[in-house]
Amino acid sequence: MRRTVFLPKDWWNPxxxxxxxxxxxxxxxxxxxxxxxxxxxxxxxxxxxxxxxGMVMVLAPCRRGPARSLLVDVARQCNAQLPDVAAAVVAxxxxxxxxxxxxxxxxxxxxxxxxxxxxCDAPTVG
Numbered sequence: 489m490r491r492t493v494f495l496p497k498d499w500w501n502p503x504x505x506x507x508x509x510x511x512x513x514x515x516x517x518x519x520x521x522x523x524x525x526x527x528x529x530x531x532x533x534x535x536x537x538x539x540x541x542g543m544v545m546v547l548a549p550c551r552r553g554p555a556r557s558l559l560v561d562v563a564r565q566c567n568a569q570l571p572d573v574a575a576a577v578v579a580x581x582x583x584x585x586x587x588x589x590x591x592x593x594x595x596x597x598x599x600x601x602x603x604x605x606x607x608c609d610a611p612t613v614g
Contacts, residue, residue, distance in 0.1 A: 548598055558597045559574055561597040562594050565589075565597070576590055577594075
């Protein structure tokens with residue numbers, strides 16, 4: 489049995505805001521739009537994190553794992569999200585100053601990274 493579906497004129501246009509509240513199909517559209525928005529935000533955050541990891545890898549010669557761990561450590565110390573810390577590092581690379589808290593956290597994380605690289609315990613910072 490064939491089923492005929494009639495689509496609105498601009499069904500392919502994501503900007504066309506038709507009535508999406510009609511039944512399960514409208515709910516699916518709303519759910520898909522929300523998921524699409526979430527995926528875009530995640531992808532944008534991942535891009536800036538990858539960029540910041542690359543910068544850390546160049547500045548503090550290390551591999552990707554330790555560079556990401558350093559950024560995660562800074563985010564934890566600053567009580568911030570990883571993409572926000574990564575964006576601040578990228579902005580600092582472009583000339584914007586880091587906040588005092590972030591500078592301090594970055595300094596501590598770099599000390600730990602260098603101490604681990606030398607095979608000794610990280611110095612206690614007071």
